[in-house]
Amino acid sequence: MKNIFFMFHKLKKTLLDLFFPLRCVACKKEGAWICKNCLNRLSLRQIQTCPICKSRPRDFGEVCDFCHGKSNLNGIFVVAESHQQVLRQLIHKFKYNFCQEVSINLAELILRNFSQHFLSTENLILIPVPLHPKRERWRGFNQSALLSSLLGSYSNMLTLKNVLLRTRHTKSQMKLKRQQRLRNLEDAFLVHGQLDSKSTYILLDDIVTTGATLEACAKALRAAGARQVWGLALSRGT
Ligand SMILES: [Zn+2]
Ligand SMILES: [Zn+2]
Structure with missing residues (x-):
């Protein structure tokens, strides 16, 4: 079929x-x-901020000292400035219009900014944020998995697919605030097997809005033994 x-x-x-x-x-x-x-x-994001308070400038988007302990993520790195209409159009074409060629451009954009900051780190492992199988069938592909594979082939990062699983179909997050989203996503992700405590795991998603999805994924990764867990997104949502 x-x-x-x-x-x-x-x-x-x-x-x-x-x-x-x-x-x-x-x-x-x-x-x-x-x-x-x-x-x-396209403008790359030069100044990253703490993903929890969203105000304190940070080199890599790491959680600031004041927000320490409030997140399972070490930080979230956002690649490009989100106000750009052209970028939004590209992401939309990629996700909803089945224009998979765009993934090569988006992967290039990610590497241009992200690699300067992270690629000297050893044992980087990319994990795409999974879609529920029902949604993946509807869309025909998982946009984050496609981007991860490309990034893996262009860099020294390993890609682990089918390790982080989405176990539950969750209701639409669109109108929910961060706390409601976190509740909505509770136990929606599960890691298959054990993770290595010495590797740095990078959770890849196309757009980060409240960060609740990355947070829920990070919680599952940590429960499976990961110690360093970062989020990586192309852009911020509104
Ligand atoms: Zn903070
Ligand atoms: Zn042009």
């Missing part, structure tokens, strides 16, 4: 490319969803 869906999708895409060539979402130049120039023009 899944194969038929992909074949149909591929055929549809080939026909669309033939009659409606891809155009850069920013300058409309033909050839890709974003051209090199416009990709280079």
